[in-house]
Amino acid sequence: MDGDSAVGKPSLADAATRNENRRVAVGAVIRSFAFGARPVIRNLHLSVEEGESVALLGPSGCGKSTLIKLLAGLLPRNAREALDGEVVLFNVPPSAYRATGKLAAMFQDPTLLPHLSVEENIGIPLEFLGRGVSEEVSALLRLVGLEEFRHYLPRDLSGGMRTRTALARGFVSRPDLLFMDEPFTGLDLGWKESLYGSLQELRNRYGTTVVMVTHDLEEAVYNSNRILVLAADGTLMDEVRIPGTFPREYRFGETVVRHTAILGRLAELLGSPPATGLV
Amino acid sequence: MAAHRQRVWSSMRSTRSIYLTYLCLGLVALPAWEVTSRSSNNIRLLLSSPLRILEFIQGNYLDLLNATWVTLVEALLGLLLATAGSFTLIILGFFVTGLLRFLLPAMIASQVIPLIVLAPFFVVAFGIGLSSKVAMAAVLCFFPIFVGLAQGYRLIPQNIHDLLDVYHAPKALRVLRAYLPLSLPSGMAGLKVSATLSVIGAIVAEFTGSEVGLGRNLFLSTIRLQPELMMASLVGSAILGAVMYTGVHLLERRVGFWYLPTRVE
Numbered sequence: 001m002d003g004d005s006a007v008g009k010p011s012l013a014d015a016a017t018r019n020e021n022r023r024v025a026v027g028a029v030i031r032s033f034a035f036g037a038r039p040v041i042r043n044l045h046l047s048v049e050e051g052e053s054v055a056l057l058g059p060s061g062c063g064k065s066t067l068i069k070l071l072a073g074l075l076p077r078n079a080r081e082a083l084d085g086e087v088v089l090f091n092v093p094p095s096a097y098r099a100t101g102k103l104a105a106m107f108q109d110p111t112l113l114p115h116l117s118v119e120e121n122i123g124i125p126l127e128f129l130g131r132g133v134s135e136e137v138s139a140l141l142r143l144v145g146l147e148e149f150r151h152y153l154p155r156d157l158s159g160g161m162r163t164r165t166a167l168a169r170g171f172v173s174r175p176d177l178l179f180m181d182e183p184f185t186g187l188d189l190g191w192k193e194s195l196y197g198s199l200q201e202l203r204n205r206y207g208t209t210v211v212m213v214t215h216d217l218e219e220a221v222y223n224s225n226r227i228l229v230l231a232a233d234g235t236l237m238d239e240v241r242i243p244g245t246f247p248r249e250y251r252f253g254e255t256v257v258r259h260t261a262i263l264g265r266l267a268e269l270l271g272s273p274p275a276t277g278l279v
Numbered sequence: 280m281a282a283h284r285q286r287v288w289s290s291m292r293s294t295r296s297i298y299l300t301y302l303c304l305g306l307v308a309l310p311a312w313e314v315t316s317r318s319s320n321n322i323r324l325l326l327s328s329p330l331r332i333l334e335f336i337q338g339n340y341l342d343l344l345n346a347t348w349v350t351l352v353e354a355l356l357g358l359l360l361a362t363a364g365s366f367t368l369i370i371l372g373f374f375v376t377g378l379l380r381f382l383l384p385a386m387i388a389s390q391v392i393p394l395i396v397l398a399p400f401f402v403v404a405f406g407i408g409l410s411s412k413v414a415m416a417a418v419l420c421f422f423p424i425f426v427g428l429a430q431g432y433r434l435i436p437q438n439i440h441d442l443l444d445v446y447h448a449p450k451a452l453r454v455l456r457a458y459l460p461l462s463l464p465s466g467m468a469g470l471k472v473s474a475t476l477s478v479i480g481a482i483v484a485e486f487t488g489s490e491v492g493l494g495r496n497l498f499l500s501t502i503r504l505q506p507e508l509m510m511a512s513l514v515g516s517a518i519l520g521a522v523m524y525t526g527v528h529l530l531e532r533r534v535g536f537w538y539l540p541t542r543v544e
Contacts (some may be wrong), residue, residue, distance in 0.1 A: 113457060
């Protein structure tokens with residue numbers, strides 16, 4: 001594949017040697033990326049190690065969703081051509097990596113197929129990847145608590161249950177890398193809390209590297225080891241490491257108390273006017 | 280639960296009262312029609328009268344049934360042909376990149392032309408037998424179904440396309456699991472329109488030239504000034520339209536279980 005050409009580019013090789021034991025799951029060097037008229041992302045060097053949970057945080061309109069689509073290689077061809085820079089997932093370009101079947105994604109809405117049952121929706125990635133529906137589907141149904149609803153159609157489920165279905169589907173192919181684009185937006189606190197629990201459990205179970213876009217500070221802090229803060233002009237403003245292991249040994253509600261300083265700093269970063277030279 | 284039962288009951292009651300009103304209107308209108316047609320020759324020649332029509336149907340029911348049957352077969356074959364054609368073309372469009380974008384403007388433009396004007400052409404081309412009527416019905420039915428399917432495909436959200444891309448879904452599975460089912464709701468809406476269009480197509484082609492059928496009956500009734508034949512054929516066409524529409528409706532109840540509103544029963 002043309003993936004080999006990506007290996008050996010100095011910037012990405014540097015990132016790879018930072019921790020010799022771990023591979024680089026996502027490596028991106030984006031000098032500029034203009035989608036439409038104005039540049040959305042500029043001077044962004046991003047490296048996510050295997051096994052990490054990284055949150056991308058930023059004000060709305062800073063290009064978070066565009067960035068994650070770019071990383072996953074989901075933008076239309078003409079948009080990809082507008083990229084000055086390079087993106088690799090486990091050392092191959094996104095399109096080549098997708099072909100290996102090790103990538104998964106969750107979107108802003110659950111994106112279930114409306115004519116398929118919960119069970120079929122969870123199993124559909126396996127069908128697409130030609131693997132045949134496995135035991136994994138039943139296990140995941142149990143893990144996200146949807147066993148009773150396995151034959152329900154998406155329209156007969158509540159919003160939270162639909163997101164659970166999407167979460168289970170996100171892990172059914174045992175992905176090495178999962179991209180999440182604000183998947184928990186609009187859910188109430190109770191649902192979010194149990195979904196975070198499931199996410200962390202599943203993440204550990206499959207050893208999946210997670211890159212999550214969000215605008216919710218506490219969600220980012222609770223669910224990741226590292227937070228990348230994007231500025232409104234699409235540059236990387238700051239990087240914050242979050243101590244602790246998964247699954248978190250404290251409840252989501254305690255995040256504020258346990259990480260007051262970090263949350264304060266993030267709030268300050270995001271509240272500050274864009275491009276003030278904080279990098 | 281009680282509130283639900285209450286709602287079901289009141290909705291049933293209101294539907295029932297609507298039907299009851301229709302029945303009452305009919306019970307008033309039919310005798311009024313009978314009485315006026317007896318009092319005026321002009322009205323009798325124009326509209327006949329319920330009892331005369333009934334008498335006519337009784338005397339000629341075999342011929343009438345045969346005509347209705349022939350027109351039904353023409354309309355049904357036309358609809359089936361159009362359905363098969365439009366599904367084949369849309370599936371081809373899913374597989375061949377750019378084909379839909381090429382075809383759609385032409386398809387939509389063709390909707391502006393009253394295609395029924397092709398009836399004489401088909402009769403000249405295929406003769407006065409079955410095939411010219413089937414062809415007319417098929418051409419008339421094809422476009423609503425195809426445009427409906429294409430519209431449904433265009434409305435598939437970007438996220439679904441992204442999902443298919445993420446899992447590198449092969450084209451055949453994309454079509455089978457996503458494109459085709461998600462195009463079905465508006466495709467079925469097109470099919471419903473076509474169900475009634477098929478009867479129109481068959482009848483108009485029969486006007487132009489045929490040996491048997493409801494359209495021929497209607498044509499003859501005007502030149503022979505036979506209002507009973509006209510009215511009996513009208514009843515036949517109404518029944519045909521209803522049969523075709525009900526057929527599609529029942530089909531949709533089977534395939535559209537996931538998008539039709541859940542019925543209160």
